[in-house]
Amino acid sequence: MTNCPNCKSPITDNFCSNCGQPTKLKRIDGHYILHEIVHVLHLEKGILYTIKELVIRPGESVKHFIAENRNRLVKPVIFVIVTSLIYTIISHWFHVEPVQPLEEQVRGSALVVIFKWIENHYGYSNIIMGMFIALWLKLFFMKYDYNFFEILILLCFTMGIGMLTFAVATIIEGLSGLHLFVIIQILSLIYSCWAIGQFYNKYKVTSYLKALSAYLLGTFVFYFMAIILGIGIDLIFR
Known part of the structure; x- marks a missing residue:
């Protein structure tokens, strides 16, 4: 013994x-x-199953994850970080990057550094952006009993699918030369609003309109705060 x-x-x-x-x-x-x-990475939980469920029935799948079973889907934070990493690797591999119009005008400023960080760390950036979007969703859907963190879980899943969509589009763009970035942005936004609306009440048109408003407002506030932070740092150190 x-x-x-x-x-x-x-x-x-x-x-x-x-x-x-x-x-x-x-x-x-x-x-x-x-x-x-x-x-x-929790890939043994079934990342392909997670992707399939989030594509077919995102709202219902996330509600099931929150309230009933958290073992069938990949963990949401891991999911958005891994999918964002996949997109970052593919975009660098094919040298397909979103246009940064501010870079040439304010080269060397803190603003450029912040936007470069966002570009190179989409996983963390998506989580931070999701916090702003979650606040607006909490405001617009006050009658629903979902707390801030449960809404953030929803956004991690939907943003993860968005990152995979960008990854696939980047491969197509890199191989064919077609410029799909704007089209994929629109499709990703449509998917996110559809998933969020389905999560709350898939039978009401207002659910999708509120989802669109919250997503746009949250994204705007995120980038606005990034710009204010960059300008503030430049003013302090110049």
Whole structure:
């Protein structure tokens, strides 16, 4: 009989009956590393299933995730970060980047640095932007009993699908030379409003109109605050 190296309980089998720790750890190899990556990203939960559900029935799937079962979909924060990373890698690979009209005019300013950070960290940027959108959604849908963080979960899922849409469009644009950025922006906005409206009440037209208003206002406030922050920093240090 030996003691568990984790909880010090006596063990007589291959695993500790108290904490589940194996008696002897396997050596770290390529399989172990791959398993850890998959586990950290929660890909074993079914990222393809998550994408399918969010494309077909986004509102219902998110409501089910919030209220009933949180094991069938990939974790929302991980989902938006991973999908944003996929888009960033693909856009850099194909050298297809959104136009930054301010860069040439204010090169070297804090404003450019902030917008570059947003461009290079879409995952975190989407979460921050989602906070502004969530505040407007909370205001517009006050009669619904969803708190700020539950609304943010909804936005993480919808923004993740938006990032995948941009990734696919970037591949098409890189291979064909077609300029699809504006079209995909519109389609992504339509999808987000459809998903949000379906989440609240899919039978009411006002749900989709409120979703559109909240999304546009939240996005505007996010970029407005970024511009104000950049200008403020420039004024302080110049």
